[in-house]
Amino acid sequence: MTIQVGDKIPAKTLATMTKEGPKPITTDDIFKGKKVVLFAVPGAFTPGCSNTHMPGYVVHVDAIKAKGVDTVACIAVNDAFVMGAWGQNQNAEHLLMLADGSADFTKTLGLELDLTGAGLGVRSKRYSMIVEDGTVKALNVEPDGAGIAVSTAEKILEQL
Numbered sequence: 001m002t003i004q005v006g007d008k009i010p011a012k013t014l015a016t017m018t019k020e021g022p023k024p025i026t027t028d029d030i031f032k033g034k035k036v037v038l039f040a041v042p043g044a045f046t047p048g049c050s051n052t053h054m055p056g057y058v059v060h061v062d063a064i065k066a067k068g069v070d071t072v073a074c075i076a077v078n079d080a081f082v083m084g085a086w087g088q089n090q091n092a093e094h095l096l097m098l099a100d101g102s103a104d105f106t107k108t109l110g111l112e113l114d115l116t117g118a119g120l121g122v123r124s125k126r127y128s129m130i131v132e133d134g135t136v137k138a139l140n141v142e143p144d145g146a147g148i149a150v151s152t153a154e155k156i157l158e159q160l
C-alpha cells in the first residue's frame with residue numbers, strides 16, 4: 001500500500017548528519033506541529049538528483065519557506081555520511097538532509113524502488129510531499145519512479 005493524501009506519516013526514526021556525527025531524528029521531531037516539504041531522490045550524487053532535482057530545491061528553498069513552510073527536507077535510501085556529504089556538495093545548508101539507510105521508512109510508505117538490476121539495490125521512488133502536522137496534504141510521485149517531472153521544487157511552489 002502506498003501512502004495517500006490524508007494519511008499520517010508513520011512513526012519512524014531516520015538519521016541526519018551533525019557536526020558530532022550521525023544522529024537519530026524521529027518523524028515526530030521532523031513533522032509534529034510543523035509544515036514540511038519532503039522530497040525524496042533515488043540516490044545522492046546520481047546525475048539527475050545532483051544536476052536537476054536537488055538544485056531546484058536549493059534555489060527555491062527561501063521561496064518555499066516564504067509560503068509558510070518550516071522545513072524543507074530531502075530523503076534518500078543512503079546513509080547519513082553520504083547524505084551529509086551530498087548536502088555539503090550541493091550547498092544545501094538550508095535543507096534538512098535525511099538518511100533512510102535501510103529503507104525502513106520508505107518501505108513503510110510503499111515508495112520503494114527496486115534498482116537491483118542497475119546495481120543500486122532497493123532505493124526510494126522520486127517524490128515530493130507537503131506534510132502538515134504529520135498529515136500528508138499533497139503527494140507527487142514520479143510515474144516511472146525516477147523521472148523528474150511532478151516532484152520538482154517549481155511544482156511544489158505552485159501547490160503551496
Ligand code: BEZ
Pocket residue numbers: 042043046047048049050115118120146
Ligand atoms: C539519477 O541520475 O537521478 C538516477 C540514476 C540512477 C538511478 C536512479 C536515478
